[in-house]
Amino acid sequence: MSITPQSAMKGTGIGQGVALGPVARMSPSPIAPTDETSSLTHQQESERVNKAIEAVAADLTQRGEVAGGQAQEVLEAQVMMAQDPTVTDAVEVHLKDGKTGEYAVHAAFAEVAQTLQALGGYLGERAADLYDVAARVVAALRGEPAPGVPDPGYPFVLVAQDLAPADTALLDLNKVLALVTIEGGPTSHTAILARGKGITAVVGVAEAAQLSDGDEIVVDAANSAIVLAPTREQKDEVAARIAQRAAVQKAPITDGALADGTAIPLLANLGTPDNAAEAVDLGAEGVGLFRTEFLFLSSETAPSVEEQRQAYQQLLEAFPGKKVVVRALDAGADKPLPFLNDAEEENPALGLRGLRALLTNEEVLRDQLSALAEAEAATDADLWVMAPMVSTVEETETFAKFAHQHGLKTAGVMVEVPSSALLAEQILQTADFASIGTNDLTQYTMAADRLLGSVAGLQDPWHPAVLKLVREVGAAGASTGKPVGVCGEAAADPLLAVVLVGLGATSLSMAPAALADVRAELLRYTLDQAQAIASAAVSAATAAEALDAARSTSTSLAND
């Protein structure tokens, strides 16, 4: 990499992409104006407001012309609202009272919006448009940039404090070259969006606060870095990498395999059945992790067997003849469920979560297994079930017994706790397979809360301590003849995926957007070579050294 560390701002890269483009900053919503008496005359305030409304109307009209289609209709309706006599009359009432233009606009639009909300239905929904117009007019009065997602009219790198779901809903992803956030970590909404859509992103870049609109930057997710004002050389390198990645994305979809033909099935991580079709299109050979929490998170009580069966059946129908691994409800820690565990815990990540919570609420587990068995009977998919957060052999035996009682033939466990990695040999004598969850395995190995930004530096799956535990599980899989999958974020990092295979993983599961990169990387090495790279990484002393060792070994193999 020619990108020098001195000139780079560091953050956490999401995915393997690299992008080059001009910065457009997301402006925060203006602070609500306070009720103040103006020092200007009524006439002067009136003129200021009219000018601001005209400027906003002109801006929205122009954006509409550029956007065309339905977006133009919406923006033109906003222009009409900005100039609507009902609103301008209400503004005038406040101006006559001697208020500032800012306050008059803020108060008048809010009054009209509230009237609309009271009417409900279609008109009620327009209230949000009015608040948006009001925020734009207030910003114009103050000479601030328009709030919300920027639309400079050309492709840009979006730089934001952090992105809320409402912001990203308005984002035209075709215009976004990359995302950079000042706050937020690898589990932030921005990171999830980027991973899901395959957008190049670097999150948590504190120094990005100093970037301005129009700055040309390189966003290098693969190296977790941002480079301001790149040199000619760096730009050429970026262009070459973008071309190389485009070729990888366009490569024919083949089943996952190493250069020597060793099959490494590439599976999808899914959180709802709705994304199944997209995963199939991107070449997923099945599902390696289906999270079932979406069925439970929105409810006060557990969903019925019938509701669950429908969702599972919808998923399984998308994968006829393919393997689908469903994880039993994984509640607790970051996703508490009142009907499973309502106790206040000092350390929820070390508390009653995962399988522990299910075993104290056997009905919930039995209902879920019944629904899964019914869905399997109605479809042709090869259903495997696994328990989350298993830490002992006894828990493995109990879960396998429950699953088999319900007629589910393949029952495995997630390896997320160091104890189960160390006992993998014994666990795999009972379990039909193991699936390594690298996010939690890293959190528990490093004793670093994965949701806590202050210890995010320790949350690195390249850490040799984590890799050694993976090696234990891989070796146990080989000696017992049982499959060992990886379904954490680590499997989506192409070079780390090679290391995991070298350590004994027999399948990899990831966000579907990552499949093409991993597929291409695996094809570059034989199993012997993957093992050599893995061995170099495991022998390192630190996470950074493990990455370097894997890189230099892979480079020297490529040059042989």
Add this chain to the structure above:
Amino acid sequence: MSATRTVTVGSSQGLHARPAKLFVEAAQNTGLPVTIAKGEKSVNAASILGVMSLGVDKGDEVTLTAEGEGAESALDTLEAFLKTDHDEA
């Protein structure tokens, strides 16, 4: 000079969303002060928020009033607009 007439709305979406916007544009283009009333409630026809708040549906009767030179011909235009179905586009 002032003119008034009552019209039955022909647009299948009434005066919501897109037809409301087109009607308000047509009313503004007459260059005259125009009001539109449904039942007791009368609003400025140049206000999209006012027009939408009437909640006019297909088959409703509305009363248009225009003031000034050319009021009759302005109402001819608006009447023709209201009788047409604008939702095919």
